Amino acid sequence: MSADLKTEQLAVLTVTPRPQSSSVPDLPEDVFLLILNGLSAWDVVSCQRVSRSWRTAFSKDEYIRFVLQSYRRAKEVRALPPATLNFQSPVDGSSHVDWKTILLTVASRYHNLAHCRARMVDRYPLAPLEQLGDFFAVGQWDYHESQPGGRLYYETAAMHLKIGAKPYLFRPTLWSYDDGLLVYPPAICDEYGHFPQILALLDVETGKKYPVPFNARGKIIRNLRLKDRALIVEWAEKDPFHNLNAMEQVNRHFANCYDVHRDEENQGWTVSWRSEWKMHFLGLPPNYHDRFFSTHNANHYAVYFWQPNRSMYTGDEELPIESLSVWDISAPSSYQPSTDPSGRHRPPEKAGPYIVSRFSFNQLDFFGIRQRSTVSLMSLHLDSQALSLTVRENISIEGQGYFDPAERLWCARTTTFPFLGEGPRLYREWDGSLPPYRGHCSMESVDVEESERWFLPVMDVVDSEAGVRLSLVETCFSGHSMENKLVVRVKVEAEDLQEDVWRTLDEEFAKEVSGMGRIAGDERWLLGQNERMELVVLKF
Structure with missing residues (x-):
């Protein structure tokens, strides 16, 4: 190649600009x-x-x-x-x-x-109030229509995993969650002392605890529930009030209501007294046979009683005694009926909590929600605007899944009727899909998705505004080499996700929140209790 040609090529390369990155x-x-x-x-x-x-x-x-x-x-x-x-x-x-x-x-x-993984794990030890005699949970059903054959058995989860094991009940729990707030008995209460305040309000996001002004001296906590920024503690006196018969004694039962307010000045929460009322006019024996179930919102409280009939006669009298009462709890009151057994200082009617309506077993029979001895009750829901009460029941379809759990089928029934005034009763069958009863925690479950093969639903929690569903299920594989276990799954309906599918939580985290068969939470976190008496919060 000549020198002139090389010079010409170099000139071209020099003149041509480089592409800028x-x-x-x-x-x-x-x-x-x-x-x-x-x-x-x-x-x-x-x-x-x-x-x-x-x-x-x-x-x-x-x-x-x-x-x-x-x-x-x-x-x-x-x-x-x-x-x-x-x-x-x-x-x-x-x-x-x-x-x-x-x-x-x-x-x-x-x-x-x-x-489906946790960013952070928080653990909060629980006080052993049940062992100390300060907590006596409402008895759970040992028979329920949602179970094939109806019969449930008190077995541990480990025993349930054995071949041919029978359905079991999860143990009751003493905590309640609602919209980022958790009420529970902490194991360490150094901030405000162990007694008389043994309950605490926990802000799950910050981890800060605030005292609940519930004096537990001489009281047995039966249940507690936090909803619509209103906390209700149902309790009984430790000392019997009178004899029911020669064998049993009755303890008076009361309900305390507290308001939960946001403290803007201190960027925290305060729990203040609202009112107290007597749940049952006579009281209940503290046993596992006399049961009550309740629900509430900011303005109303409903309680259903189911008691075994202690009559010596035969016939219809042998059926259990059932009743349902609805209270208006919107007005605050300083009056405490637990300190006034004679009722001398009772305030005027409607000056505090008062009964809006009572339904006897005949009226429950008329509405079609009388349970008798074939219990199918799952939940109660109050609507203060419509002044209505919704009762949900769940039954197992006969012949479905008795031998093969993967083929189980349930029928959810919904009955809605006005608790104040008169109006029509709305009755619906096959209204959604409820999990089978596995203890009182199952009664808090929202509708589960259509039953999937090889998965038995235990409890679902849905954050409807965020489109997040948290589900606790149990595998139900058949075979001598198969081990059934509890599984926690998450489903998100979000625009950035290409597919709407279940994602399974790691087994080590699932064990931390599924020990008692109860979960709670929303899009931010998942709450549950393990077998070591700890509340566990998995933060996403």
């Missing part, structure tokens, strides 16, 4: 938004860690708002004012929103939910 942050905004539209929140957080220029580009508030538009069901996004997620012209006040923190929180949570 362009990065994602250098792209036009319309192209950048197309890329951003295909990324999840976790992908955006990952992109922020590539380089300084990427962090600057992917951390702009308008771009974060654009990404969060796909997570409108997340709790932090739902709490924002309307139109806050506008790309160009956000509403007033959105400039004070910490968009980066919201993005990181939402991205971490939905990434962990998608992979």
Whole structure:
């Protein structure tokens, strides 16, 4: 090759400009938004860690708002004012929103939910109130129509895993969860002393505890429930009040109601007294045969009593004694009937909690919800606006799944009727799908999805606003080499997920929250109790 040709080629190479390398942050905004539209929140957080220029580009508030538009069901996004997620012209006040923190929180949570793993595990030891005699749970059914054959047996989970084992009941628990708050008896109460306050309110997010002003001296806690920022503790006196017959004594039963308020000044919570009322006009023997079940909201309280008939006569009198009462608990009152056995200082009617309506066993029979000896009751629900009460029952279809648990089939029945005034009764069969009764915790379960083969539902929790379902199921494989176990699953209905499928929690975490057959929580965390008397919170 001649020297002139080489010189000409070098001149061409020198004149031709080199192509400049362009990065994602250098792209036009319309192209950048197309890329951003295909990324999840976790992908955006990952992109922020590539380089300084990427962090600057992917951390702009308008771009974060654009990404969060796909997570409108997340709790932090739902709490924002309307139109806050506008790309160009956000509403007033959105400039004070910490968009980066919201993005990181939402991205971490939905990434962990998608992979069904916990970001953090908190454990809270429980006080052994049952062993100390301060807790005597309401007796559970030993017969229920939702079980094939009806009969349940008090067996441990380990025994249940044996070949040919029978259905068993989970043990009752003493804690209640509602919207980020948990009420339970902590093992260590150094902040405010063990007695007389043995219950605490726990803010699950911060881990801070607040005292519940319930004086437990001379009392036996039967049940507690937190709902609509109202805490109800149902208890009985330790000392009998009178004799029921020559063999049994009756203890008076009461219910205390407390209001749970947000303390904005101290950024915490306060639990204050609202009222007290006598649950049953005579009282109940503290045994496992006289049972009561209740529900409440901010304004009303309903309690159903089921007691064995102690009559010496035959016939219909041998059927259990059943009754249902609905109370209006909206008005506060300082009067405590437990301190006034004679009722001399009773305030005027409707000056505090008062009975709105009573339903005898004849009326329950008329509504079609009298249980008799074939119990199928699953739950009670109050609607204060419609002034109605909903009773849900569950029965097992005869001949279905008696020998093969994978073929089990249940029929959920719903009966709705007004508890105040008169109106029609609404009765529905095959109304949803309820799990079989496995203890009182099963009565708190929402409708489960259609029964799946080889999985027996125990309890489901649904965060409907976030579209997150937490499910506790038990495998029911057949075979001598098969080991059935409790499994916790998570399903998320989110726009960033390509498929809506179940994801299974690791077995080590599932054991931590499934020991008592009861779970609770929402999109942020999953709560349960293990066999070591600990409340476990799995934070996503």
